[in-house]
Amino acid sequence: MMAGPTTGRPRFADEGLFPVGQVRRLATSEPPGEVDETKRNVLKLLAVAGLVGATGGGLVAGSIQYAQPPQIGIASYPRVQLLDLDGSVLTVAKVEKEYNVMTSDVLLFNYPLRNEPNFLINLAPAQAGGPGASNVKNGIGHQNSIVAFSAICQHLGCPAPAMHFYPPGTCPQTPGGRSFYLHCTCHGSTYDAANGAANLTGPAVLPLPQVILEWDSSDDSVYAVNQVGPPVNGHLSTLQGDYPVGTQSGLTKQSGVPLCNFPP
Numbered sequence: 001m002m003a004g005p006t007t008g009r010p011r012f013a014d015e016g017l018f019p020v021g022q023v024r025r026l027a028t029s030e031p032p033g034e035v036d037e038t039k040r041n042v043l044k045l046l047a048v049a050g051l052v053g054a055t056g057g058g059l060v061a062g063s064i065q066y067a068q069p070p071q072i073g074i075a076s077y078p079r080v081q082l083l084d085l086d087g088s089v090l091t092v093a094k095v096e097k098e099y100n101v102m103t104s105d106v107l108l109f110n111y112p113l114r115n116e117p118n119f120l121i122n123l124a125p126a127q128a129g130g131p132g133a134s135n136v137k138n139g140i141g142h143q144n145s146i147v148a149f150s151a152i153c154q155h156l157g158c159p160a161p162a163m164h165f166y167p168p169g170t171c172p173q174t175p176g177g178r179s180f181y182l183h184c185t186c187h188g189s190t191y192d193a194a195n196g197a198a199n200l201t202g203p204a205v206l207p208l209p210q211v212i213l214e215w216d217s218s219d220d221s222v223y224a225v226n227q228v229g230p231p232v233n234g235h236l237s238t239l240q241g242d243y244p245v246g247t248q249s250g251l252t253k254q255s256g257v258p259l260c261n262f263p264p
């Protein structure tokens with residue numbers, strides 16, 4: 001496969017879904033059964049204000065002042081078990097056998113909030129002697145090769161599938177000659193998946209936040225337990241801005257078509 005021209009804005013099969021500059025950072029709807037006490041109190045206060053009517057002018061003013069957007073989020077990073085595509089418990093054995101570095105499919109899970117997608121990437125070689133990486137920063141599994149990074153670009157917040165992982169050898173000319181890189185098709189930022197998702201080329205300048213994974217060897221299961229690096233793009237804090245994912249988070253898969261358009 002030959003590299004395409006490197007001038008002009010990068011192209012991508014899905015780019016119609018993500019116009020240049022679009023930032024998709026909307027909070028999801030309130031989970032059933034979860035009660036936001038701030039919202040409830042605001043509604044109670046407004047109801048009381050309506051009853052007092054004309055005599056409650058001062059109270060109404062106070063109520064409106066109180067009706068700020070509710071703060072949603074969590075106080076600390078939770079321990080969240082990852083589930084496979086079919087809803088079963090995800091195991092390291094499954095990842096090592098089927099989700100290897102040579103697939104262009106993107107595996108995603110939300111953590112710690114429902115609007116914060118992350119890549120799950122196994123950088124180990126699919127076959128002995130093949131291209132791959134092991135003992136990468138914060139990797140888990142038998143080769144310390146399984147890692148997770150935010151799938152929201154640190155430039156203007158384009159999420160997967162505009163953000164994509166390119167298997168080694170997909171394109172002949174890669175940023176800095178790297179083999180393991182993530183590419184944002186919105187404006188061309190690239191990140192080194194084998195080096196903590198460090199930024200390779202702009203316009204982004206920061207690395208992607210990394211989700212810290214934990215391998216429970218008692219049953220081979222996988223947990224997300226923390227996040228390091230800068231906040232997820234668009235949030236002052238990665239812990240604020242939507243509802244938490246809960247105690248489990250399931251993988252989803254997106255197929256992409258890498259087009260090998262990189263900045264020189």
Ligand code: FES
Pocket residue numbers: 153154155156157158184185186187188189202203204
């Ligand atoms: S949003 Fe601009 S490069 Fe990713």
